[in-house]
Amino acid sequence: MQEVLESLAPAPGSFQIDATVGGGGHSRPILEATSPSGRLLGLDADAAAIARTRDRLASYGNRLTLRQANFEELAEVADQAGFDPADGILFDLGLSSYQLADDARAFSFRASGPLDMRFDTGRGVPAATLINELDEDALTDLFKRLGEEPQARRIARAIVARRGREPITTGQQLADVVAAAAPAPPRGRRRVHPATRVFQALRIAVNRELETLPVALAAAVQILRENGRLAVISYHSLEDRIVKRFIAAERRGCICPPEAPICVCGRQPRLALVGPQPRRPSDAEVARNPRSRSALLRAARKLAA
Numbered sequence: 303m304q305e306v307l308e309s310l311a312p313a314p315g316s317f318q319i320d321a322t323v324g325g326g327g328h329s330r331p332i333l334e335a336t337s338p339s340g341r342l343l344g345l346d347a348d349a350a351a352i353a354r355t356r357d358r359l360a361s362y363g364n365r366l367t368l369r370q371a372n373f374e375e376l377a378e379v380a381d382q383a384g385f386d387p388a389d390g391i392l393f394d395l396g397l398s399s400y401q402l403a404d405d406a407r408a409f410s411f412r413a414s415g416p417l418d419m420r421f422d423t424g425r426g427v428p429a430a431t432l433i434n435e436l437d438e439d440a441l442t443d444l445f446k447r448l449g450e451e452p453q454a455r456r457i458a459r460a461i462v463a464r465r466g467r468e469p470i471t472t473g474q475q476l477a478d479v480v481a482a483a484a485p486a487p488p489r490g491r492r493r494v495h496p497a498t499r500v501f502q503a504l505r506i507a508v509n510r511e512l513e514t515l516p517v518a519l520a521a522a523v524q525i526l527r528e529n530g531r532l533a534v535i536s537y538h539s540l541e542d543r544i545v546k547r548f549i550a551a552e553r554r555g556c557i558c559p560p561e562a563p564i565c566v567c568g569r570q571p572r573l574a575l576v577g578p579q580p581r582r583p584s585d586a587e588v589a590r591n592p593r594s595r596s597a598l599l600r601a602a603r604k605l606a607a
């Protein structure tokens with residue numbers, strides 16, 4: 303939280319966007335820092351998160367605008383809500399603790415509810431459709447690419463064999479199949495559940511996480527006013543790589559091939575780094591909130607056009 307506030311530096315009266323408002327844990331201190339007249343636009347793909355945060359942050363009245371939307375629609379949503387330009391934009395990627403605990407969508411391998419995993423249950427297809435319909439090669443590819451799972455083929459084969467007897471419909475059923483196909487190594491070598499990477503891969507695929515992020519980052523740079531701040535927290539290497547490369551390209555500006563003798567693209571740098579990159583949570587924060595242990599924060603400032 304402290305690092306996010308330092309990165310965004312939200313001034314009183316400024317216009318801020320929280321593109322992943324979740325339970326409003328970051329939005330509230332940002333609203334406090336922009337008091338008395340600053341405004342915040344909060345987006346979340348998850349209707350339940352928007353409803354909960356509308357209740358929780360009701361005391362901020364018309365300083366807070368909430369929209370249920372995927373952040374790939376950031377350009378239109380910000381424009382319609384009067385937040386273009388904005389002074390700061392935050393992305394806190396991935397899923398919230400509420401979602402992890404939501405048995406009805408089975409983000410967790412302990413869930414007995416239907417294998418869904420969509421942030422927005424009104425769009426796309428649930429994870430159960432992928433698990434029960436993709437062939438062995440496609441499942442292997444999915445677990446390898448999006449979960450970096452070394453036993454992807456064995457797990458895919460076990461899933462195909464199991465669903466031949468009965469469909470896999472719950473988080474717990476999938477976790478059991480994965481654990482039987484790729485058991486955790488002896489104690490001490492790996493502390494995570496054997497199904498962790500498979501669940502991550504499914505969640506990324508179902509929510510198109512690696513496709514929506516570059517669209518949203520490009521919109522964010524466009525929306526920020528001069529000296530406006532961008533802060534992004536990611537939780538796994540695939541999304542952090544996208545953020546890192548995006549910021550690097552915007553710092554460089556020119557996209558001409560290295561062998562070109564002079565620049566012909568004419569693109570100017572649009573971002574400069576803010577603070578050390580990436581920033582990680584302090585030991586004290588990890589002790590308080592173990593889920594923060596994989597968080598990486600990257601922050602940048604918009605340069606003059």
Ligand SMILES: C[S@@+](CC[C@H](N)C(=O)[O-])C[C@H]1O[C@@H](n2cnc3c(N)ncnc32)[C@H](O)[C@@H]1O
Nearest residue numbers: 322324325326327328346347348372373394398
């Ligand atoms: C880590 S949580 C955010 C927690 C929040 N910062 C807080 O303090 O309560 C991530 C949130 O982003 C939302 N989300 C993930 N991808 C999204 C997307 N493409 N568009 C909009 N919301 C998204 C999820 O539904 C989830 O509520």
